[in-house]
Amino acid sequence: MNRPSAGTSLRFVILLAGAAVMVVPFAMMVATSFKQQSYVLTPDLVPDHATFDNYVRAWTSSGFAHYFLNSAVVSLATVLLVLLFGSMMAYAFARFEFVGKKVVFYSMIATLMIPSMMLLIPQYFVARDLGVLDTKSGLVMFYVAGQLAFTTFLLRGFFAGVPRELDDAMLIDGANRLHIYWHLMLPLARPALATAAIFTFLGSWDEFVWAVTIIDSKDNRTLPMAIQLFQGQHGTSWGLVFAASTIAVIPVIAVFVVFQRFFVSGLAAGALKG
Template identity: 60%
Template sequence: MSAASIPTAPQQQARRRPAHREGSPAATAFRYVALIVGVVIMVTPFVYMVSTSFQAQAYVLTLPPQFIPNPATTANYLQAITSQNFLLYFGNSLIVAVAATAISVLVSSMMAFAFARFSFRGKELLFRILIAGLTIPAVMLLIPQFVLAKNWGLLDSLPGLIVFYVAGSLALNTFLLRGFLASVPGELDQAMQVDGAGAWTRYWRLSLPLARPALATATIFTFLSCWDEFPLALTMISTPERRTLPLAIAAFQGANATQWGLVFAASLIAVVPVIIVFLVFQRYFVQGLTAGAVKG
């Protein structure tokens, strides 16, 4: 046997050392049980909500609860869509949420780009004041927002909701986007400056494409907050035709307090846009992570 074929001491130790240390069977079983219990606790209310929405009123409060409706019916969905201007309220919420999300993400990305790339007097102070707004509970701002909306002529209007939804989401979105844009190598920005690119070109053609993961996250958060918002809309909107979907569902539940199948059907219809937005922007989020890498 040649000397080259004799394994050295480190090689012998590497062979004796297990490649991966598995946990004990008891610990593995405990993890699986804990995960299953957590999933059941989280999913059961939603499954019961879906099941109840397909049940007639006579079968809603049966014991034990029926997770598989028998007989199943779509009457609750048809009644929810065709009664009490539900589609009008759905459209109002869609207009407000989409407009507020688009404006908020655009403006906050500009602000984040300025905080991340420019140097100006009072930059850190302004950013800290902006972040300090995140510590104030939204409920405490209802009265000041109501007074401002009244003085500016924005009370009882969808544009008024859009203005305050944008203002309420700018701080968080700017915080998220600034951290991401600050991590982009400055050499790329300087290279574009050498080529004669101005600030807008660097923002639009460099920063935004690389910030797709952060933009997707900001879009999802903003749309969810605008779509589900209830206290401010309840405070500002008084005309029934200008109600958003959360207000409509609350009034719907008040008018049909015992018709839980009808209420759950309306709530599930309201969940559909949220699921669509999450699925669409999750795809862009993953794409941005894989395609937005920068080689140093």
């Protein structure tokens, strides 16, 4: 049996150390969420006196369940709209020729290099003029705008890799461009769509700065705002705070688990094709 080389062993150690850096803080958060208040400062990963009381109190306190539902509605609406508009734009850039195509595409990609904090004040004035301040539609509208460029870039690369002969065959059979987009491109692009869905969901689910900027009423608060207010109200009850944070992480993990088999192939295809 061949022994691993020194280089292979070193890479394994580095990867293991990187995994520990990523996993240990998350494990500490989950462990602390099961601890009673008198034990939260103990560094053990397996609580001696575990309790579910923190989760019950977190879910039933301060309208947390309502804020969770708000985040779910906003995130799902954002994902659906981003996938719809992003895929249509990507299809246009991959298949159609029009004046200024490259200028428009690369100008859109250039917006990815602009820090979101620089756009906060202009976006606020736009939202005010559109009358969407303190509304969930205001969150969805600007989340969609912020995610469209990356999704279009990702899907455009995938669509460009689909052989044009398939388009021609459907055109000969009497299909129009809308049929080709809906019945050919979208089914073939499922890995890329799943990848875009993951990134879009993450970007809208845990977004805090824009939400806290335009949302004032309690009815429209989202989960990150709820956790921030929760921590302020119970500043020393870390078990309660970490229980709320763990609940907020569960949908993220669920989305990744559902779509993870598409994630790597979709990301690679969108980055390399075209």
